[in-house]
Amino acid sequence: MPAPQAESAGMRTRWTIVLLGMFAGIMVAFQIGKLPAAIPTLQRELGLDLVEAGWVLAVFHALAAAIGAIAGVHADRWGIRRVAFVGLLATGLGAAAGGLSDGLTLLLLSRMVEGVGSITVLVSAPALMLRASRPGDQGLAMGMWGSFMPTGMAVMTLLTPLLLALAGWRGLWLVNAGLVWLFAGLFWAATRGAPDPAGLGGAAPGPWRELAVVLRRTGPWLLTLVMGLYAATYLPILGFLPKYLIEHHGYSQSAAAAWVALAIWANAAGNLTGGWLGHRGAPRWLLMIVALTTMGVTGWLTYQPGFSGEARLVFAFVFSGVGGLLPSSIFGSVTRHAPDRNRVAGINGLIQQSTNVGQLATPPLFAMLVAAGGWPQGPWLIVGLAAAAIVFALLLRRLERRG
DSSP states (O other): OOOOOOSSTTOOOOHHHHHHHHHHHHHHHHHHHTSGGGHHHHHHHHOOOHHHHHHHHHHTTHHHHHHHHHHHHHHHHHOHHHHHHHHHHHHHHHHHHHHTOOSHHHHHHHHHHHHHHHHHHHHHHHHHHHHTSOGGGHHHHHHHHHTHHHHHHHHHHHHHHHHHHHHHHHHHHHHHHHHHHHHHHHHHHHTTTOOOOOTTOTTOOOHHHHHHHHHTSHHHHHHHHHHHHHHHHHHHHHHSHHHHHHHHHOOOHHHHHHHHHHHHHHHHHHHHHHHHHHHTTOOHHHHHHHHHHHHHHHHHHHTSTTOOHHHHHHHHHHHHHHHTHHHHHHHHTHHHHOSSTTOHHHHHHHHHHHHHHHHHHHHHHHHHHHHHHOGGGTHHHHHHHHHHHHHHHHHHHHHHHHO
């Protein structure tokens, strides 16, 4: 089947647009990365318990968990550049509203607005990157895209203690709003003329019918399930680790944030490695299984008793770094399983929807298990999720071997 590609067969990959698409994702990742190191401050100033803090971490993904797939179809219809730009504006609006909130309810609502803006960016930016890439560079471009989340989370996790010290948590939110809006202006100006046909507009069938075209294929379902379960395993382990290091190993807030940021950054390296290996012909289903097996083992070890803080960080580094093989393998498989070149954003929407479902559900569940039985109980959830994802990766292997 044809894959989205630079409009002319002789056209070179437009790397500026590819990089801008990746940085659009990084702006979204900032809104996730600002929270883990800020959880102790939010708990202290707003009087939150651990489960409530888990909801602040997770609610960002609530509406995105419901609308991802249909947002992807609409991005294909309305123009992916336009949709990405509007999503950036909405993400900044949510961050600004959070910075002006005075309690938990308004903070949760603002996080939902951030999430809606973010999902529109995340379904459209990778499709824009693919359209700007010649076929031989698409695997590399998707490997780059797979690194947006760990890169953005790591940078903002590292900056959060400094911004908290200078401006408090509300200032942290407002700085993020300003950054997103500034980037949105740059994105709109610099992507002018990007290949962005509204491929499903006009008299084409409605969005639900177009979504059904994607859903009738087995491959998108399997990619969606694997990625959703991966996301469900990832966020609780690293999202609560700064708090654990501070409370159980005496780390300062800035030191805990810095070490966890480096662990998250290892995921970016894993993504780039996975993209390169997939580009070189490594079976992507195998990269997924290696990542998930490693995450299940090291995620469980990270919160078990008897280990030093340094040992937990080693487990976290391996968990995150090897786990990074998976997202680039998923995104690198999208064009293979897309019905045609105009429905890539629809599959991206499904993948992002499942990612948000996983990230919405597991932080509160993890926190509930910890509250009920202590920190060692939480990671059993991670082991079960990783095992389920391995089953779906094996089914993907079977599907791809059938051709």
